[in-house]
Amino acid sequence: MSLRTILRKELLWSRHRILALLFVLVLLPGAFAGASVFFQHVLPKDAPVAVVAGEDVSEEEYDVVAASFRLFSKPIQYDSEAAAMRDLERESVYAVVSVPPDLGDPEVERVNMTVTIDGDMTPYREPSQALVSVVASTMNRQLDKRVVVQREIAGEERKLSSYLLPTFLTIIVLTFAFAYLPYNLAREEAVLDRLRVETSLDTVVAGKLAFFTALLAVPLLVFHAVGLAMGYDVSLLAPAAVAALALTFLACGAIATAVTFASGFGTTGRLFNVLLLFAFLGFSGLVYPVGFFSPLRRDIIRRVPTHYAMLTVRGASLRDLPAAEFGPWLGGVALFALAMLVPLKLSLLAYERRA
């Protein structure tokens, strides 16, 4: 067979698979190129910072501290330090600072200000040093008094390797849902019609999702064992973390299964699931905290339910926070999982009608 014949065969093959090729050669590159707009800064410029203004602090004193932070972050006013610290643990803010009540007193020559960051928020540790440096130099240049800005780390300083353990586990769960589950379904396509004789397609799919969710216990235990062996202080078996991972898998597994059935187990469906996998990896704030991203990407991430699953896994496993702390977030992820059953059911109905 000559090269020309082979090339002609390839061309004919391409014409038959035009949809898949368009997906791989146009949509996928377009999505990746377009995603570049979501990355704007190397250092976080808009990370939310809690500025606590007590009752004895004037509006002008608060404004000066907020203005100093605004050059390098996004100050958010808090009335109580307890609320600010709670949000620090929940990654809603990345630093907490209290406005010194005597900042505006011309009689006072020196004031101290403490910027508190979370020791578990490893990626923010270095940027926070820069933040403190900028704030200190700005205030000392502009004010007539000496302002001593200190950085305080709440809890122990966690190593990056330890910080990333829950992140990698979540990545495994997402990959399991969007890559391995559709692959497994496609392999069993021929058996489905036989199974439907004895039971409903809904039951078959529900069993599959339940089995794979249970199967997640294996990587969970592996990660936990590695964490113990490495001496990481990470509680991956915390109930809130386990619940968040399971709900994430159910939601994403339902989406992936819906896509698989809707595409008739075709290549396009598998490629679309890969695209969804990248989307969830990119927009769940897995590795870097959400405060690191551009305002546009941050707004998107704040609307993605799996982001809250990640926050729950991180909060429960790294900080040993009780499950009740994450009740609303877990409830939101559960609702998301339930909602994703609707497209799944619709795709199953369509599949049955076609069959």
Add this chain to the structure above:
Amino acid sequence: MSPDRLALTVAGAVTLLLGGVCAGAVLLVDEPAPPEPYEPTENVPAGADYVGTLNATEYRSDPAVSNGTRASLRFQSAVQFYDGPPHLRALALSPPENASLNASAASHVTYFGRSGEPYGARLVVANWTASDATDALAARRDIEFETETRRGFTIYRSERGPSVAVLDNGGEGGPIPSEGPRLLAIGNGSAVSDAVDVAIARSDPEATPETVGGELRRRYADTDDGYVRFAYRFRPATVPDYPFVGPAVRTVEYVGTSYTLNETAAAANGTAPPDIRVRIRITSEDAESADDVRNILGAGKSFYLLQSSNRTLKVELRKAAFTVEGRTLLADYESSPGGLRVLVRGLFRNQPEPQSLTRPSPEIDTARQEPA
């Protein structure tokens, strides 16, 4: 009256009437068209980085306003947002005491030049001759002028000082001075020479003068109709390097400023001076950069509010607004004439100081001080 005489009378009346109408039409046609409003940018050569106008008549109407204006014109250069012209030494504003120059005859002064270079001049609309200007400049500093004639325009050049040229007699155009307001170019030799080239092209109906245009002209037009209007193109080299926000601020492209008198009811009754409203437009590369500039200006306001003990000033400070519209930041201030100087200079002095803020080199500084 016989029919012939009647016809003759009617014909005569019609002839007289027609003659009157024709004579009136001729008179109307011969009457010179009213002068067009003074448009400063029409005389500014292309390639300028900044262009600004001062309505000197309005400026002189209140000594407090003039103080405020002079200080305010400098405020941006105080933070090195641009390398502005040496306004304080302008003949129209502060002529030498021993010069026989009627400074009050100057109605408009237009500034133009290039950022960070000695290139710059001002176009003065005044009832001055070239000798009036050169004598005043010689009175300020001992300099001698040599004359150069180009297509009917005379340029008075000094070896190490400013040049002077009369560009227009103000009434009919052309190089020959006559009674009435004139347009004089006073400043750096190259800038005056370019201004003369523009005047030559303007006097030639077939030539197209190369005047400032494009975005800078549009930015200048955007400064509204204040008695001080200023717009400049941003040179990256002159932008301060703010820590972490520096790269964003480096993208500032154009700045436009206008000062208007806000005639309040109290001012109309004569019980209070009018407020001065200042609007500054800072256009940067994108909305995010504009946001950074707003943060810097906002920080200046916060620091000033905390440290000032002047209650009136605090009231004015609280009214200062910084609004981002697309990639343009609008900074609005309103103040009494006496307070404007303190308000605006204080605001910019209280801004977070950039890391790379260094004093200008002696060469540039000397050039800026060149009298004109």
